[in-house]
Amino acid sequence: MPQLLHVDSSANLVSSVSRDLTGLFADTWRARGPEFTVVARDLHRDPVPHLPDAELHYAARLRTPDATSDPAAEARQAELIAEVAAADVVVIGAPMYNWSLPSTLKAWIDHLHVLGTTVPFDTADQPFAGKPVVVVSSRGNTYAPGTPGAGTDFTVPPLQQVLGVSMGMAVTVVTAELTLAERIPVLAPLKEQADASRSAARHTVRTLGGTLGG
Ligand SMILES: Cc1cc2nc3c(=O)[nH]c(=O)nc-3n(C[C@H](O)[C@H](O)[C@H](O)COP(=O)(O)O)c2cc1C
Numbered sequence: 001m002p003q004l005l006h007v008d009s010s011a012n013l014v015s016s017v018s019r020d021l022t023g024l025f026a027d028t029w030r031a032r033g034p035e036f037t038v039v040a041r042d043l044h045r046d047p048v049p050h051l052p053d054a055e056l057h058y059a060a061r062l063r064t065p066d067a068t069s070d071p072a073a074e075a076r077q078a079e080l081i082a083e084v085a086a087a088d089v090v091v092i093g094a095p096m097y098n099w100s101l102p103s104t105l106k107a108w109i110d111h112l113h114v115l116g117t118t119v120p121f122d123t124a125d126q127p128f129a130g131k132p133v134v135v136v137s138s139r140g141n142t143y144a145p146g147t148p149g150a151g152t153d154f155t156v157p158p159l160q161q162v163l164g165v166s167m168g169m170a171v172t173v174v175t176a177e178l179t180l181a182e183r184i185p186v187l188a189p190l191k192e193q194a195d196a197s198r199s200a201a202r203h204t205v206r207t208l209g210g211t212l213g214g
Contacts, residue, residue: 018093028209059116129168140180
């Protein structure tokens with residue numbers, strides 16, 4: 001049974017662009033047949049706490065001899081890792097918050113990126129290697145090459161680094177930019193560009209949701 005892990009992190013429960021896009025991905029996935037199942041993790045409604053203990057960044061066998069990790073925290077981390085392991089495809093809503101990731105999404109990433117467990121350290125194991133992950137990035141402004149914001153997107157690069165480079169997952173990024181064109185007067189002239197970006201993102205998400213993991 002192909003399984004999708006559908007992750008959201010937007011704090012906007014009314015008109016979120018990333019939630020719209022990840023939801024469209026999940027709907028397209030489900031429409032492929034009853035065997036296409038979805039597990040949802042909403043990091044805003046049900047936040048993962050900050051990583052409570054630096055030793056949880058390491059597999060148990062790699063921790064310092066005096067490390068004593070809280071069993072509940074270890075169990076939580078194991079559950080989050082198992083959820084990704086069980087998924088054939090992962091879709092992540094990643095809004096830009098202050099040029100970076102929502103802290104809820106960062107806390108989830110901090111639980112998942114574990115030396116010797118999900119990334120190679122003393123062994124070459126990379127259990128998530130090749131697993132498709134779609135990062136849906138929504139941002140109020142534009143960070144396209146040649147714009148004043150170019151080079152200041154610190155949302156997508158860390159996700160590419162952690163999920164793609166370090167964990168070896170097959171990352172696809174879908175971007176919806178200028179989502180605040182209707183709200184911020186200075187961006188109003190870019191409304192058409194915003195609409196084009198949104199509809200291109202919807203098209204890409206539909207294509208990916210209908211093809212990945214089959
Ligand atoms: C706390 C916060 C910080 C934000 N910081 C930025 C920012 O640095 N750059 C930007 O372009 N937009 C910023 N925005 C706007 C969001 O990126 C934009 O509204 C986006 O659509 C959010 O995703 P969502 O629609 O899925 O909630 C911020 C929004 C919030 C709530």
